[in-house]
Amino acid sequence: MQLTGAQALIKSLEMEHTEVMFGLPGGAILPAYDPILDSPIRHVLVRHEQGAGHMAEGYAHVTGRPGVVMVTSGPGATNLVTALCDAYMDSVPVVAITGQVSRPVIGTDSFQEADTVGITRSVTKHNELLMSAEQIPLAVRQAFHLATTGRPGPVLLDVPKDVLQEKAEWYWPNDHEVSASLPGYKPTTKGHPRMVREAARLIAASERPVIYAGGGILKARAADALRQLAELTHAPVVTTLMARGAFPDSHPQCLGMPGMHGNYAAITSMQEADLLIALGARFDDRVTGKVNAFAPKAQVVHVDIDPAELGKIRRPEVPIVGDCRLVIEEIVRVLEASGDPQADRSAWWAEIEQWRQHYPLYYAPQVESEPLRPQAVIEAIRDASPPGTTVVSGVGQHQMWTSQFWRFEEPYTWVNSGGLGTMGFAVPAAIGAKVGRPDRTVWAIDGDGCFQMTAHELVTASSERIPVKVAILNNAYLGMVRQWQEMFYEERYSEVYLSPDLPDYVKWAEAMGCVAFRAETPDDVAAVIDKANAVDDRPVVIDFRTDANEKVFPMVPAGASNSDVIVHPSQRPGGERVVQ
Amino acid sequence: MAMNGPASAWSSGSGRLHHQTISIIVENCAGVLARVAALFARRGFNIISLAVAPTDDEAFSRITTVVDLQETSVEQLTKQLFKLVNVVKITELPPGEALERELVLVSVRCAPPGGPGPSRGEVGDLVRIFGGTVVDVGQEALTVMLAAEPAALDEFEELLRPYGIIDIQRTGRVALAKLPHQAFRRGRGAPGGDR
Ligand SMILES: Cc1ncc(C[n+]2csc(CCOP(=O)(O)OP(=O)(O)O)c2C)c(N)n1
Ligand SMILES: [Mg+2]
Numbered sequence: 001m002q003l004t005g006a007q008a009l010i011k012s013l014e015m016e017h018t019e020v021m022f023g024l025p026g027g028a029i030l031p032a033y034d035p036i037l038d039s040p041i042r043h044v045l046v047r048h049e050q051g052a053g054h055m056a057e058g059y060a061h062v063t064g065r066p067g068v069v070m071v072t073s074g075p076g077a078t079n080l081v082t083a084l085c086d087a088y089m090d091s092v093p094v095v096a097i098t099g100q101v102s103r104p105v106i107g108t109d110s111f112q113e114a115d116t117v118g119i120t121r122s123v124t125k126h127n128e129l130l131m132s133a134e135q136i137p138l139a140v141r142q143a144f145h146l147a148t149t150g151r152p153g154p155v156l157l158d159v160p161k162d163v164l165q166e167k168a169e170w171y172w173p174n175d176h177e178v179s180a181s182l183p184g185y186k187p188t189t190k191g192h193p194r195m196v197r198e199a200a201r202l203i204a205a206s207e208r209p210v211i212y213a214g215g216g217i218l219k220a221r222a223a224d225a226l227r228q229l230a231e232l233t234h235a236p237v238v239t240t241l242m243a244r245g246a247f248p249d250s251h252p253q254c255l256g257m258p259g260m261h262g263n264y265a266a267i268t269s270m271q272e273a274d275l276l277i278a279l280g281a282r283f284d285d286r287v288t289g290k291v292n293a294f295a296p297k298a299q300v301v302h303v304d305i306d307p308a309e310l311g312k313i314r315r316p317e318v319p320i321v322g323d324c325r326l327v328i329e330e331i332v333r334v335l336e337a338s339g340d341p342q343a344d345r346s347a348w349w350a351e352i353e354q355w356r357q358h359y360p361l362y363y364a365p366q367v368e369s370e371p372l373r374p375q376a377v378i379e380a381i382r383d384a385s386p387p388g389t390t391v392v393s394g395v396g397q398h399q400m401w402t403s404q405f406w407r408f409e410e411p412y413t414w415v416n417s418g419g420l421g422t423m424g425f426a427v428p429a430a431i432g433a434k435v436g437r438p439d440r441t442v443w444a445i446d447g448d449g450c451f452q453m454t455a456h457e458l459v460t461a462s463s464e465r466i467p468v469k470v471a472i473l474n475n476a477y478l479g480m481v482r483q484w485q486e487m488f489y490e491e492r493y494s495e496v497y498l499s500p501d502l503p504d505y506v507k508w509a510e511a512m513g514c515v516a517f518r519a520e521t522p523d524d525v526a527a528v529i530d531k532a533n534a535v536d537d538r539p540v541v542i543d544f545r546t547d548a549n550e551k552v553f554p555m556v557p558a559g560a561s562n563s564d565v566i567v568h569p570s571q572r573p574g575g576e577r578v579v580q
Numbered sequence: 581m582a583m584n585g586p587a588s589a590w591s592s593g594s595g596r597l598h599h600q601t602i603s604i605i606v607e608n609c610a611g612v613l614a615r616v617a618a619l620f621a622r623r624g625f626n627i628i629s630l631a632v633a634p635t636d637d638e639a640f641s642r643i644t645t646v647v648d649l650q651e652t653s654v655e656q657l658t659k660q661l662f663k664l665v666n667v668v669k670i671t672e673l674p675p676g677e678a679l680e681r682e683l684v685l686v687s688v689r690c691a692p693p694g695g696p697g698p699s700r701g702e703v704g705d706l707v708r709i710f711g712g713t714v715v716d717v718g719q720e721a722l723t724v725m726l727a728a729e730p731a732a733l734d735e736f737e738e739l740l741r742p743y744g745i746i747d748i749q750r751t752g753r754v755a756l757a758k759l760p761h762q763a764f765r766r767g768r769g770a771p772g773g774d775r
Contacts, residue, residue: 117611118614121614121615121618122618122622125663125665126665129610129611131610146665182665183607183668184606184607184662184664184665184666184667184668184669185665306663307659307662308656308659308660308662308663310659311655311656312656312659
């Protein structure tokens with residue numbers, strides 16, 4: 001059967017079980033948009049290609065399947081770069097198809113030519129310029145394989161227009177042909193048995209262990225295994241920003257998020273631990289603070305599918321390359337079979353309980369006459385949401401508060417931009433998450449600054465009838481930057497003021513086809529949330545006017561040791577009266 | 581590769597640079613050298629020399645590279661390299677365990693017999709002692725070639741310098757692991773490469 005490259009491309013995506021793709025056409029990719037008309041694949045037409053990329057990420061986060069993006073050459077591809085980098089940093093499986101100018105004019109600076117493969121090389125797990133139509137099916141199979149196995153990530157295929165137009169015999173390669181075509185790619189999934197035994201031995205003997213659970217737990221679908229290990233060992237668990245939901249916040253062993261804005265007990269238990277059991281975590285600087293002062297008393301067991309993570313930041317006593325789920329299950333098996341008793345951890349838990357009691361997450365309660373406390377707004381949304389609600393955030397103070405004050409009970413209910421910290425992530429990622437799991441309520445908790453970066457995708461959501469809900473925590477500031485200027489630049493505020501009502505968020509949202517509300521006083525909050533929850537056929541936006549003075553605590557200043565946590569003013573010696 | 585240091589910077593025993601030779605087998609496909617080079621640049625590893633050519637199997641190429649590294653980061657470099665999908669095999673070649681060769685072409689000043697300044701004969705002697713060859717003869721210059729261990733090239737270059745070096749080009753280093761020594765003790769030949 002002869003197919004054009006374009007037909008082969010779309011058919012290959014179908015063969016890979018693509019149900020939806022996010023994109024926007026243009027000259028070079030035009031041929032591929034024709035067979036879409038006859039394909040069961042749903043295409044979501046975005047308003048900006050960055051949005052397509054984040055939608056694909058949101059989709060991938062909640063489904064575990066790769067998000068698929070298709071854009072044109074040149075500006076289409078360059079607009080996608082931020083999202084690719086975001087997916088690369090957070091190990092999100094994405095398959096991106098970019099149009100390219102025709103083969104004969106590649107390299108001549110022809111119209112809308114960009115060196116897409118060159119530009120995206122360092123932000124993709126792999127990329128490839130396809131120089132013939134017959135390559136397409138194998139390249140698509142490889143792309144899905146690479147995006148979803150080993151450490152997941154974005155893979156990009158750059159396809160010249162004349163390759164899309166050229167005819168070739170259709171041939172769908174089998175699994176064996178795919179792996180044979182990638183001689184340098186063999187991810188290790190099973191942990192080394194000796195290392196697994198060594199890990200089990202250290203765990204059983206540890207009097208002060210902490211399980212440091214990272215995003216790899218979710219990628220490996222290892223939440224059940226993690227829970228087994230935690231309950232077997234009765235070790236406390238911290239869940240990083242990327243792992244919120246991997247272990248239930250309501251579980252008595254859950255200490256919450258570690259790191260720069262983590263829970264005091266989570267941060268401090270790592271500092272005082274004698275053993276860190278790092279599972280699919282990468283010792284990010286936002287978790288470790290000053291690296292050589294991080295967890296100074298701890299030995300480290302480090303499990304990761306990416307060998308390059310082991311020893312990159314902190315040298316582990318026991319490095320284990322492998323899939324988190326398989327390795328954790330193996331450790332559990334060894335622990336159970338050995339029958340060795342776990343060390344006595346009652347003193348450790350007593351200490352942890354002290355930290356929990358003295359330094360819980362805290363904000364000053366809402367006062368009637370004062371602007372809205374952003375944390376209270378988050379809690380109100382949380383309490384009015386059905387179980388399993390997916391929460392998506394932008395980047396800034398609102399992100400940290402959402403991670404802190406939402407209560408994550410299930411995996412895959414939290415979608416955010418951790419590694420790259422991309423403002424503008426929330427709206428499109430929420431749309432992708434809703435497309436992936438239409439059965440779930442999706443709330444984007446966004447900042448006013450972030451919202452302005454990608455709000456236009458609500459036009460996409462309205463026209464495609466994708467009913468996401470967006471809460472703007474409108475503090476009229478680039479709040480996180482303002483917080484740093486307040487604390488570390490003597491309150492010299494430079495280029496952080498945005499205005500509460502320029503733009504008018506309600507009018508803007510309505511113009512984009514959304515239902516929109518505003519809440520200015522504590523009395524408004526519950527009512528508008530109820531109204532928003534009642535809308536299920538189109539997007540809803542709420543403009544919450546929040547207090548610009550509110551800061552995120554606890555905080556470990558950048559570059560400081562995690563032993564120097566700045567807690568909420570009321571928790572410092574002398575309480576409220578102590579001024580930072 | 582804008583990262584070429586002066587040739588003398590890697591003279592053996594200088595102790596200034598911790599150089600490490602790494603042999604990388606890659607798929608022989610478009611863009612693979614750019615991927616490897618970009619990875620070096622992005623992760624902050626400094627390439628001192630680079631040599632690339634297909635292996636006996638045309639599907640693969642061998643990249644031999646000398647990098648300037650802290651002891652601790654050799655492991656990180658090889659792990660990062662191995663994440664490239666087109667990288668098939670990596671061999672670290674520590675100095676004592678590798679056969680390393682470079683080639684140099686030098687044009688050096690010398691006068692015909694009886695002319696002013698040093699004669700062709702003196703330069704010719706040096707070339708013979710080092711086991712090099714004369715590849716071109718001009719009125720007042722010779723171009724000579726030497727393929728040898730990097731340290732020998734350094735010496736050769738230093739000894740030629742007083743005569744007046746007109747032009748010099750050294751290649752990147754190529755290297756293979758030494759053969760296992762038992763093979764010799766048991767009196768077997770030493771067939772085969774390092775695979
Ligand atoms: C694309 C991008 N530009 C700049 C930044 C730096 N930055 C981090 S948080 C932040 C402020 C975000 O403001 P807003 O969305 O209003 O959130 P808030 O902190 O006020 O909750 C900025 C500018 C970033 N993370 N991403
Ligand atoms: Mg703000």
